Amino acid sequence: MRNLHYVLVLLGCLAGSLWLEFLLRTRVLRRWKRLLILTPVVVAVFSLWDWYAISRGHWFFDETQIVGIRVLGNIPVDEILFFCVIPVCAILSFEAVRSARPDWWKK
Amino acid sequence: MSYTQLSLTAIVLSIVLDIYILRTKILRQRVFWVSYAIVVFFQLLSNGLFTGLGIVKYRDAAILGGDSPDTGTPAFVGDGRLAYAPVEDLGFGFGLVVLAISLWIFLERRGIQSETTAGPPRVGWFSGRLKRF
Numbered sequence: 358m359r360n361l362h363y364v365l366v367l368l369g370c371l372a373g374s375l376w377l378e379f380l381l382r383t384r385v386l387r388r389w390k391r392l393l394i395l396t397p398v399v400v401a402v403f404s405l406w407d408w409y410a411i412s413r414g415h416w417f418f419d420e421t422q423i424v425g426i427r428v429l430g431n432i433p434v435d436e437i438l439f440f441c442v443i444p445v446c447a448i449l450s451f452e453a454v455r456s457a458r459p460d461w462w463k464k
Numbered sequence: 465m466s467y468t469q470l471s472l473t474a475i476v477l478s479i480v481l482d483i484y485i486l487r488t489k490i491l492r493q494r495v496f497w498v499s500y501a502i503v504v505f506f507q508l509l510s511n512g513l514f515t516g517l518g519i520v521k522y523r524d525a526a527i528l529g530g531d532s533p534d535t536g537t538p539a540f541v542g543d544g545r546l547a548y549a550p551v552e553d554l555g556f557g558f559g560l561v562v563l564a565i566s567l568w569i570f571l572e573r574r575g576i577q578s579e580t581t582a583g584p585p586r587v588g589w590f591s592g593r594l595k596r597f
Contacts, residue, residue, distance in 0.1 A: 362517060362519055363514070363519050366510050366513045366514060366519070369510065369513075370506065370510050373506060374506075379586065380585065380586050381582070381583065381585045381586070382582060382583050382584060382585060382586055383582045383583075384580050384581065384582050384583075385582075387577075387580055388576075388577040388580050389577075390571075390576055390577050391567075391568055391571045391572070391576050391577055394567075394571060394576065395564060395567040395568060395571065398563075398567060399560065399563055399564055399567070402563065403560060406470065406474075406556075409470075410467065410470070410526070413526070414523050414525070414526070415466070415467045415470075415522065415523060415526035415527075416467070416520055416521060416522045416523070416526070417520075417521055417523075418519065418520055418521070419518050419519055419520075419521065422517065422518070422519040423519065440560070443560060443561075443564075444560065444561075444563075444564030446503070446506070447499070447503050447560070447561045447564050447565060448564060448565060448568050450499040450502045450503050451495065451496065451499040451565050451568070452582045453499070453582070454495050454498050454499040454502070455495045455499075455582060456581070456582035456583040456585075458494075458495065458498070461493065461494035461495040461498065462493055462494075462495045463492075463493060
């Protein structure tokens with residue numbers, strides 16, 4: 358269970374924002390093609406940063422609180438999930454505000 | 465480069481990307497800044513868990529503040545930290561959020577599922593409250 362700490366925080370982020378899709382009809386998941394295109398770009402850019410930071414020792418992880426699978430040399434798979442989940446959460450918040458206040462969005 | 469330098473670089477690059485490269489200009493929209501305020505609050509919360517529980521730790525050579533302690537939590541505020549996390553994480557988060565939303569709008573302008581828009585809210589109570597907000 359302790360090894361799931363990182364993933365549980367991510368699930369908390371999803372739980373905190375996914376309800377917008379159903380209650381406010383943000384229709385972010387429905388625009389899945391966009392998510393499918395942008396996610397690999399975000400993952401690529403931030404994995405590169407993560408790889409560099411871990412290599413240079415900027416940050417490191419408690420092995421007992423992550424899943425334990427490393428990809429691309431040294432990046433915990435938990436981090437890759439982070440780069441997939443957080444953009445969706447941010448876009449959900451963005452679309453929720455945009456639909457609630459369309460006057461705050463100039464075309 | 466240190467995390468401090470990379471964090472500042474990310475802020476500059478994300479502004480350049482949004483304004484000049486993708487030309488999505490979300491940074492000039494109130495919708496972006498209001499949603500970013502919401503996102504930052506939840507970033508401090510979730511990142512506070514990552515750093516407060518010691519899931520992620522930092523080395524003092526890379527950040528403004530000192531090393532993450534081997535046991536226990538780092539400073540909640542102070543020593544270059546905010547809600548246990550290095551202030552540099554704000555630049556990291558800003559870059560991540562701007563890149564994601566800028567690409568989202570870029571694809572919208574390129575006609576990818578542009579016909580789909582948000583709303584109306586499923587819950588009448590919610591829509592009523594939000595309109596008066």
